[in-house]
Amino acid sequence: MDYQFKQIEQQWQKFWAENETFKVEVDVNKPKYYVLDMFPYPSGAGLHVGHPLGYIASDIFARYKRLKGFNVLHPMGYDSFGLPAEQYAIQTGQHPAKTTETNINRYRQQLDNLGFSFDWSKEVRTSSPDYYKWTQWIFMQLFNSWYNLDTNQAEHISTLIEKLETIPAQEINAVCDEDVQHLLPSDWSTLSGEEKQAELLKYRLTYLRESTVNWCAALGTVLANDEVKDGFSERGGFPVEQKKMMQWSMRISAYAERLLQGLNHIDWPEPLKEMQRNWIGKSVGAMVKFSLIPNPSPKEKGAQENTKLGYETANSPFWDLLKENSKENRKNATDAELVLWQKLRDSQTGFKIRRQHVIEGFIADFVCLSKGLVIEVDGGYHSKTEALEYDKQRTEFLNQAGFEVIRFSNEEVINQTDKVVSDIKEKLERLTSKSGAPSPLERAGGEAIExxxxxxxxxxxxxxxxxxxxxxxxxxxxxxxxxxxxxxxxxxxxxxxxxxxxxxxxxxxxxxxxxxxxxxxxxxxxxxxxxxxxxxxxxxxxxxxxxxxxxxxxxxxxxxxxxxxxxxxxxxxxxxxxxxxEGKYINSGVINGLGYKEASVKIVEELKEVGMGYGKINYRMRDAIFGRQRYWGEPVPVYFKPARSAGGNGLPYLIDESELPLLLPEVDKYLPTESGEPPLARAKDWKYKDEYEYELSTMPGWAGSSWYWYRYMDAKNDLAFADEKAISYWKDVDLYIGGSEHATGHLLYSRFWNKFLKDLGHVTEEEPFKKLINQGMIQGRSNFVYRINDAEGKGTNSFVSNGLKSEYQTTALHVDVNIVVNDILDIDKFKASREEYANAEFILENAKYICGTEVEKMSKSKFNVISPDDLVERYGADTLRMYEMFLGPLEQSKPWNTNGIEGVFKFLRKFWRLFHDENWNFTVSDAEPTKAELKSLHKIIKKVEDDVERFSFNTSVSSFMIAVNELTDLKCKNRAILQDLVVTLSSYAPHICEELWVLLGNKAGTLSYAAYPTFNPAHLVENEFNYPVSINGKTKTNVNLPLSMEVAEVEKYILESEIITKYLDGKAPKKIIVVKGRIINIVA
RNA sequence: GCUGAAAUGGUGGAACUGGUAGACACGCAGGACUUAAAAUCCUGUUCCCGUUAAGGGAGUGCGGGUUCGAUUCCCGCUUUCAGUACCA
Structure with a gap:
């Protein structure tokens, strides 16, 4: 029978699925190899021909490694949380889980069509609760950790608490917020539980902090730095603005140096490493203090105690906002304020307290200047997000100015006045113990610019x-x-x-x-x-x-x-x-006459001596914002205590580990609430212990993808994100293939989480992806037809072929590439494509309509999308797999062009024919292989080994063609030769090879685990070599000589040969260069 | 601007440590089979000169260099793609 790809491919895909041919288990007796693809986001558009490029390469590699005796982990899954599904949900009202499910099913079908050897028993979906349970779990570990610079690793928060209990906070070498308090152990012990929590938050590896974020109003969410391109959102291209918001962040900056150093130990493309280096942006330099010449002088600054002057100098950029807020917010608060003022005035508490005092542009309700305490009474506006924001902003500002802030609600002041007053007293008394601390005004002053x-x-x-x-x-x-x-x-x-x-x-x-x-x-x-x-x-x-x-x-x-x-x-x-x-320093005091290196060292020494500077390393990389005001993502396993209803400002606490996963609640709409809160605020009765508010942001898209390669190792585990045994066996990813668009997002965050998990002892390797290859992007190749315009520039119904279009006024129109073959338009299909074209007329060249072409992005609107499904339908998966590889080097970006796929198809047919006679009957012989046959075979065995190891898949395809051409010419029907060839080709074209493997008499399904043929160099040894002879480096002729001839003999032969007479008129050459088995060069 | 990658026939590309440039495939041209077309098979196909052939010359973005010999190494430039952007 002729090559029936459709039937063969369907049959084998079914066989692999039913027999779980590619399922792997931990097997300590076999060497492991982990081949990973960047898992796809299942979009509604399905796969186009560019997506499988990397998957085909990794599949070939995985299959090859199996033949080489490795235990290969080659899984696939879906990065299924994310914006597009949610945007679609907003438009259509459909639950994103539903559309995601539909899309995944389509992806799965498309992937199956291509004959990949994935172990589907290990599939993961980041949006499934049994997966995101562990994403939430990792979040909890981060929350419970801090970064100890002494041990240079993350540690459990309990070791930090131990330190705070025993040594001054200033002596703790931690990566933390800048505004941590300089607490002594005695201070720490007096802090309330809530105050301790607030302080610890400044050290945790994931923390809540007011930060400047990239706010995208159109998407209604914040975006990470890597999701913003040129001031617009990467997805959708909406404008992005800077905004201050309370946000979850990841303290990735703690790992900056390790992330940078790690790059030296991994085999990644240099440009990719360079991008990460730039993103981390290390600069080695120094901090230098320049004292301000007092202006106003410290004495004059002291005058800021005077309300009037303080008010006048309050020109912070926030001033307008402040004035408005304070006016509005304070209107209804006077009753409570009056009540409290009666209890605080005239030093009744033992301390001088002032009312409505301006500090750095903020009007504090009450302030004790000598102790640096601000007392705020908040009105009912408290529940408004804006007001909350504003309060936080103000607290932070006051903290920076050296003031502590305590807050009370109106209700508290009016209903429990005495308790409030005693709380204030207690606080004031405690603050007196801080005798060594700089006074608030000293701290607010700032006497130097650093x-x-x-x-x-x-x-x-x-x-x-x-x-x-x-x-x-x-x-x-x-x-x-x-x-x-x-x-x-x-x-x-x-x-x-x-x-x-x-x-x-x-x-x-x-x-x-x-x-x-x-x-x-x-x-x-x-x-x-x-x-x-x-x-x-x-x-x-x-x-x-x-x-x-x-x-x-x-x-x-x-x-x-x-x-x-x-x-x-x-x-x-x-x-x-x-x-x-270059050069020596002049006009430069102590370093005059020195060179750069010595001078730099000297200056830092001098600065240290006078206490005005020190060497310092700076990183450009900021902590990563870790929250999105969106629905379709992992809920953050955090609630706030005290609850809003209790009037508290709410500090974050983790839910209990046993309560994981915290399920994504149902909502009526996927939009923000009227008051601007995230969609999760719509969830009915969604409260922790029916009392405390949950965090309403969800995790960003990169949360689930930052650890997924571990889940594949043990995808069904309920007790851990993966079993220890599985992790210690599979360790890390040996080969990772994906696009370079993830350079500074996924690949950086993944390395960060991996290092963190290692610090806590959950995983073994410092770097997760040992070797990484970027597959190039496949661009679209659009086709155009040229519509002729009439004298007024209006379109007619006539179209002119590309070569003749300069003779007319035309408009170029995109034409569906699927009705164009080798740039020749199928006129009948074109006429049928739209009613208005039914009577179109054509001006042809050589009786053909030639279309114009252009390279553009592959997209529906440009009619240049090629679906792998169509090509599989027409040529089969084996042809498509080989053709995608044949297009060129894997890493290179190139436009898709279906021209040429025929050549690959013809090759497979020719390969099939090797095993058959003229009447398509399967025929092989058991005769001894000839020398020529063995040579062809062993050439390809060697070539494929070399090519696959260096990921040069395109050159193997060419070599397979050469091998089959040679064997066809040799009329080879030899079983031994052909069977080895089947094994060699099977990683590229698995279906046809499985079929032939069985026809050759082998057991079905054993091909995937057969042994790759052993290369024998003896078969390539030649006795003779056809030397190219060149004169001054230009090849002129060839001469066939035995390889046993030594260099001197060859020289002698040449000198006596007619070549000299012919090309040099018999003159003696200056020199003859002979490289054995390579070339002969005569210097004239 | 800075950083990185790349540039080879009509097209995709090959040439691995400097050693016959253009493998393999597409396309194109010619031929065979056919009443015809499709499919299939065969031949040719870097460019220029040479009617054909024999033969000769040029040639891997451009200009130089090293070398017996350079697509490959070095210097300078041009163009394209990607990343990044007042980073102190």
Whole structure:
């Protein structure tokens, strides 16, 4: 029978599924190999021809490794939480679980069609409760952990508590928030349970903190940095703005150095590693303090105690917002305030308390300045999210200014006045014990500007400082004379959108604060400016400007007429800044005459000595925001206590481990509530212990994908995310194939979680993915027809072939690539495709309509989507698998072009024919293989081994063609040869090979675990070689010589041969180069 | 701007440590089979000169260099793609 791919492929796919041919178990007697694909997000569009590229490559590799005797784990699953399903749910009202299920079924069918050797018994879906139970569990471990820099690993939070109980907090070497309190063990012991929780949150590896987030209003959620591209959301392309919000974050910054170092030990593409290095953004430099020349002086600053002056200097950027909020929010609170004031006034508590006092732009209800305590009475507006936000923002600000804040609700003050007063008293008394702490006003003052620099050697070239307009010191250091300038500049900066600020890097702008700072080494007085080229979010939000060495500083100095100081003798600074480090220092105090290296060391020493600086490493990478205000994601296993109804501000607590999974509740709509809360706020009666609010955000898309490769090892386990035995056997992923679009998202977060799980002893390897390959993107290749326009430019019903279109006025229209073959339009199908084309006329060239082409993204709107299903239908899965590999190197991006698939199909047919006679009867012989046959076979055995090991799949396909062409020419029907060839080809074209394997008399299903044929180099040994002979490197002729001839003999032969007479007119050559078995080159 | 990758016939691409550039496949042209078409098979196919043939010349983005010999190594440039962006 002729090659019946359809029947063969269906039969074998069924066989593999029914017999679970590819199911694997832990087997300590066999070496393991873990081949992983980046699992797909099951979208409604289904797979296009680009998706399986990586899956085919990994499948070939997995099958090859099985033949080589490895125990191969090759699983597949679905990253099934995420935005598109939810957007679809919003539009149609269908539950995302339902559409996701439908999409997964379609994906599964498409994957099955291609004959992959996945072990489907290990399938995972991130949206299934028995999977996300463990995502939540890992979240809980993170919450219960802190990062100890002494041991350089994550530890359980209990070891932190032990430390807080025994040593001052300042001596704990932890990665934590900047605003941790400098507690002594005695302070810690007096804190209430709630206060302790609040403090611990600043150390936990996942924590709740107010941070600046990327808010996408159109999607109604925050986005991670890697989900934002050029100020727009990666999914959907909606605008993204910066906004302050209370958010869950992951303290990935704790792992910055390990994430960076780990890159040196893994086999990943260099560009990918480079991207991660850039993202982590390590810079080695120094922190340097520039003392502010008191302006206003500390004495004058003391005058801020005066309400009036304090109010006047309260010009923080938030001022307008504050004024409005405080007015509105306070209207109804006067009763409670009055009650409390009667109990606090005239030092009744033993401490001087002031009412309605302004601190740094905030009006505090009550404040005790000497103890640094602010007492706030909150009204009923409390339940509004905005107000909550505002309260948090204010608390943080006051904390930074050195004040503690306690809050009471109106109800508390009115109904339990005495308890409130005694609470305040108790608090005030406790605060007295902190005698050594700086006074709030001292702390609020800020007597120095701290900068981060990578060129500490240029410190003598500093001619001014620049701080970000958002910098907290701006308000304080601005002199009255400069106030107007600064206000105007801040207003102007705020108006600029993030995008404008990024785009416009040419315009120099800034404003002088009126204040000066002192260079810590030579005492030079330098002015302090603000400018938006300094970013608040990086380093300290302040830079020391060295115009001679930094181009931005140079332009700034030129623009505002500030001095430019040359600091190296080799520096060329007439036209622009010169950042080079060559030469000896001049104008540079203690480092004059030194070179870069010694100078840098010396400066840091000097700074340390005067206590004004120290060496420091900075990372660009920020902590990752870990919450989305969306429905379709993992619920965060956290509730807030005290409950809102009890008037508390609610601190986060974990639910009990035994209560996992915390199921995603049902909601009536997948939209935010009217008050702007996330969709989960719609869930009815969804409260922890019927009392406490749950967290309403869900986890981001990357949560489930950050550990999924472990679940595959033991996918059904109820007791752990995977059994210890499975983890210690499979260890890590040996080969990971996927797109480079995950470079800074998934691949960074996965490495982070892996390191964390290792620190806690749950897994064994520091890096999860030993070897990684990026498959290239497959672009679309669009076809066009050219409609002729009439004199008025209106479209007619005539179409002109591509080659003749220049003679007409035409409009190019996309035409469905599925009715075009080799760029020739199928005119009948075109006419049938739309009613308006039924009577279309065509101007042809060579009796054909040739379409134009262009490379574009593969998308429905461009009519260039090729579905693998169609190609499988027409040519079979084996042909498609081989053709996708044949297209070119796996890593390279290329446009899809179906032209050429015929060649692969013809090859498989020719291969099939090797086993059959002219009448398609299966025929093989048991004769001794000939030398030529063995040579062909062993060439391909070697070639495939080499190619697969270096992931060069395209070259193997060509070599298979050559082998089959050769064996066809040799009329080879030899069983021994053909059977080995079947094994060799089976990882590429498994269906046809299974069929032939059985026809050859082997047991069905055993091919997958057969042994790869052993390469015998003896079969490739030749006696003779046809030497190319070149004159001066240009090949002229060939000469056939025995390989036994030594170099000298060959030379002698050449000298005496007619080649010399023919090409050199008999003249003696200058030199003859002979490389045995390679070439002969005659130098004339 | 910076970082990284790449550039070879009409097309996809091959040439692994410097050693016959264009394997393999598509497309195209010619031929066989056929009443005809499709399918299949055979031959040719880097470009230029040479009517054919023999033969000669050029040639791996561009310009140089190293070497007996360079698609491969070195220097400079151009273009394309990707990432990143005032990171101090």
């Amino acid at each position: 900068v981060f620099t990578t060129r500490v050697d240029t410190i003598y070239g500093v001619s001014f400082l620049v701080i970000a307009p958002e910098h907290e010191l701006v308000a304080q250091i601005t002199t009255p004379a400069q106030q107007a300038d600064i206000d105007a500049y801040i207003a102007q900066t705020k108006k600029k959108s993030e995008l404008d600020r990024m785009a416009d890097t040419k315009t120099v702008s800034g404003a002088f604060t009126g204040s000066y700072a002192l260079n810590p080494l030579d005492g030079t007085k330098v002015p302090v400016w603000i400018a938006d080229y300094v970013l608040a979010g990086y380093g300290t939000g302040a830079v020391m400007a060295v115009p001679s060495g930094d181009q931005r500083d140079y332009l700034f100095a030129k623009h505002f007429n500030l001095p430019i100081i040359q600091i190296l003798d080799a520096q060329q600074i007439e036209e622009q800044a010169d950042p080079t480090k």
